[in-house]
Amino acid sequence: MLTSKATSDPRLPSNIFLHSNFRENTERMAGDLELKLLGSWASPFAMRARIALNLKGVGYELLKEVSGTKSELLLKSNPVYKKIPVLIHHGKPICESMIIVQYIDEVWAAAGPSILPSDPYERAIARFWIVYIDDKWFPSSLRTLRGLNEEAKAEAEEQLANALPLLEDAFPKCSKGKDFFGGETIGYLDIALGCYLGWIKAIEKMTGIKALDEAKTPTLVGWAERFCSGDAVKEVMPEADELIEFTKLIQAIMNAAPGRQNMHVSKNDR
Amino acid sequence: MSKKDEVVMLDFWGSPFATRVKIALEEKGIEFEAREEKDLLRNKSELLLQCNPIYKKVPVLLHNGKPLCESLVILSYIDEMWPSPPLLPTSPYDRSVAKFWADFVDKKVFDGGKEIWTSKGDALDVAKKGFEESLRLLEGALGEREFFGGEKFGFVDIVLIPHTPWFHAYEQFGGFKVEDQCPKLSAWMKRCLGRESVAKVLPDPAKVHELICMFRKMNGIE
Numbered sequence: 001m002l003t004s005k006a007t008s009d010p011r012l013p014s015n016i017f018l019h020s021n022f023r024e025n026t027e028r029m030a031g032d033l034e035l036k037l038l039g040s041w042a043s044p045f046a047m048r049a050r051i052a053l054n055l056k057g058v059g060y061e062l063l064k065e066v067s068g069t070k071s072e073l074l075l076k077s078n079p080v081y082k083k084i085p086v087l088i089h090h091g092k093p094i095c096e097s098m099i100i101v102q103y104i105d106e107v108w109a110a111a112g113p114s115i116l117p118s119d120p121y122e123r124a125i126a127r128f129w130i131v132y133i134d135d136k137w138f139p140s141s142l143r144t145l146r147g148l149n150e151e152a153k154a155e156a157e158e159q160l161a162n163a164l165p166l167l168e169d170a171f172p173k174c175s176k177g178k179d180f181f182g183g184e185t186i187g188y189l190d191i192a193l194g195c196y197l198g199w200i201k202a203i204e205k206m207t208g209i210k211a212l213d214e215a216k217t218p219t220l221v222g223w224a225e226r227f228c229s230g231d232a233v234k235e236v237m238p239e240a241d242e243l244i245e246f247t248k249l250i251q252a253i254m255n256a257a258p259g260r261q262n263m264h265v266s267k268n269d270r
Numbered sequence: 271m272s273k274k275d276e277v278v279m280l281d282f283w284g285s286p287f288a289t290r291v292k293i294a295l296e297e298k299g300i301e302f303e304a305r306e307e308k309d310l311l312r313n314k315s316e317l318l319l320q321c322n323p324i325y326k327k328v329p330v331l332l333h334n335g336k337p338l339c340e341s342l343v344i345l346s347y348i349d350e351m352w353p354s355p356p357l358l359p360t361s362p363y364d365r366s367v368a369k370f371w372a373d374f375v376d377k378k379v380f381d382g383g384k385e386i387w388t389s390k391g392d393a394l395d396v397a398k399k400g401f402e403e404s405l406r407l408l409e410g411a412l413g414e415r416e417f418f419g420g421e422k423f424g425f426v427d428i429v430l431i432p433h434t435p436w437f438h439a440y441e442q443f444g445g446f447k448v449e450d451q452c453p454k455l456s457a458w459m460k461r462c463l464g465r466e467s468v469a470k471v472l473p474d475p476a477k478v479h480e481l482i483c484m485f486r487k488m489n490g491i492e
Contacts, residue, residue, distance in 0.1 A: 080374065080407060094366045096373055106362040120350040121336060128341040132324065166324070 014238050031171055035060040038086040040067070042246055044195035045097040046085040047236050051191050052101040052115055054232035056108040067250065098130055099247065101191055113185040122174070126189040129170060137162065142196060145203045146247050153207070160211055167193065168217040177228050186230055194227040202224075202243035280318050280330040282310045284481045286380060288329035288343040289432035294345050296467035297428070298352045311488075342372055345428065357425045368407035368419060371411050372429040378404040379433045386444045387482050388491060398444040402451050404458055409452040416461060423465060431462045431472065438475035439482045 003034035037053070037060050039046025065074055065084050077086045077093035087094040087103065094103050105115040117123045132138075138175055173191060174181040181189040200211050212221050229239055277295065281304040282290045295302045307315055307328060321330045321337035331338045331347070338344050349357040358365050382404050385397035408430065412418055418426035437448050438481055449456040462468050486492055 089363075092363055093369055094363070095490045099366050099369045099373070102369070103362050105367070120347050121333075121338075123350065124338045124343050124347040127346065128338070128340055131340050131343065 011043060018133075035090040036063055037061070037063055038063050038071070038077065038088070039084050040065050041238055042067075042243060043069045043084055044199060047195040047198075048097040048191050049085045049087055049104070049231050050101045051186070051195070052104040054236065055113065055186060056104060056111040058104070058108055058111065068253075068254075097195075098134070098188070098192060103187065104230065105188075113137040115182070115191070116188045117182065123188075125170075125174060128188065129167065129181075129189050130173075130192040132163070132166075133196075138196075142199050142203060145207060145209070148251070157207075157209055160209075162219060163220075164217050168220050171219045171223060180223065186227065186232060188225075190227055194224070195234065197224055197228055198238045198240060198243055201240035205240050206244055206247070243259070275300075276332075276334050278326050278332040279304050280307060280315070280321065280332075281305060282307045284478060285310075285328050286432035286436065287327075289471055289473070290341045290428055291329045291331060291344050293428050293432065293467050294348045294357060294469040296470060297355065297357065297423070298348060300348075300352060311404070323407065326435065342376060342429065345372075349425070355422075357428065359419055359424070359487075364419070364461045368425045371408070371418060371426045374407070374411075375426070375430045375433070379430065380436075383433070383436055385438050385439045387486060388489065390491075394444065398446060401440065401444070402446065405448065405452045405455060409455045412454055412458055414454075417458070426464055427458075431459070431468055434459050434462075435473050435475040435478045436482070439479040442479065 035053075035058065037046065037049055039049065039062060041064070050062075063071070063073065070082055073088075074084065075082055076088060077088060078084075078095045081095065083095075085095075085097055085100060087100045089103075089107070094100050101115060117126055138159075141159045144152045144156040145160075147153070160255060171181060175183060178184050180186050181193070186194070203209065204211055212224055214221050227233055275301055279288070279291055279295070279302060281292070285307065292302075292304060305315075305317075307318060310328065318328065318330060319326055321332065322339045325339060327339070329339075329341055329344060331344045332349075334353070338347055345357065358368055382397070382401040386394065386401055389397045411426075415421075417423050418430070441447055448459075463472065
């Protein structure tokens, strides 16, 4: 159900994001208007920040960027990359999703369970896997698999197939028998990887590829279910069908207007 | 830590990423053994392949036998394990700014420089302009400060300074001068070179130039 804030937002074209299943979380706690997040519902990177804020029970104002455009505020707050997400706290911008998550963890340290591991070595392991996950190819594999280039798709599928078993293997070492990479509660690495699950499910539906497979990566399948059903996650994780519709819409726009080459789905992810 | 720590790093003199780790360890006054890879390009050591099977790259830090990979990850670890003197600022906001610029250096400087020494003609021009833009942004981040974090040498300085011996080669191939484009950054480079930790481990730009010429030959450039 869209809130009145979402439908009255002048930056939202009336036909693009209206979907009856889409749940929106705007201001929750009265008073904390000093915290804004520039993001979009489809962006896994913005989702990371939102999950972290939810874990800490912190209210914020979500300012949605529209695909293909960049608001004044975004250009001012992130002049270097001009990309979402950007967290703006007391007027000061913080950029780069995992830097934002760490910032949230530090500022609201007392407000909820720790997101980063407390042990320096475990932190280093989590950070290493995040470097791996965010390495050039992972997000771009997901973009390629959504696209129309069949040859590139085969390569992207292989890259994904190589990566996921490594993470499957890392899980018991990180989780130490608990539910998440972070242990008992969702942690830094869970957020970094879990944010892609909506898109992974969408791609599985669009292509018939089984990225998370009961047979090959059973542990990750179990983890994914637990992650997606977490309170901090479920209201911000887009549905696979919404993402598929979004992909089709963007592809239609790109096909219809060759001049608008820059209106790529990737504008929203990052 | 009750017993003596064993700190080993897998190293290559020409790697700016490995140099970052050495500077950090020197700044913290930590005793360590740097094991130089004898033939990084053609014959990586068993230990390297074992400790960093995914990327097979230096630096690797081994702390009491436990391996850590990726230079920025290692730097954060060093700062957390040995908190004094701190490399990162104390406030969460300032820390986020430091991490942002460290990440920017990581994304732009080495690969941006590589674009210069692997390109010719129009592509070289584009590469040069891109690199100059990156340096201007860094100079903007430095501002009037002595170091990126303020008065104290810290995280971003350690992440960026190891790339500077490569600038001489980029200038040669690209036909520009960092000092003309970014005088504040140039002054910052000189200040960093005045520090013992940096002067001790930073490679000679002439040697780096030779290394790049070797890479160019290997890749059939020029």
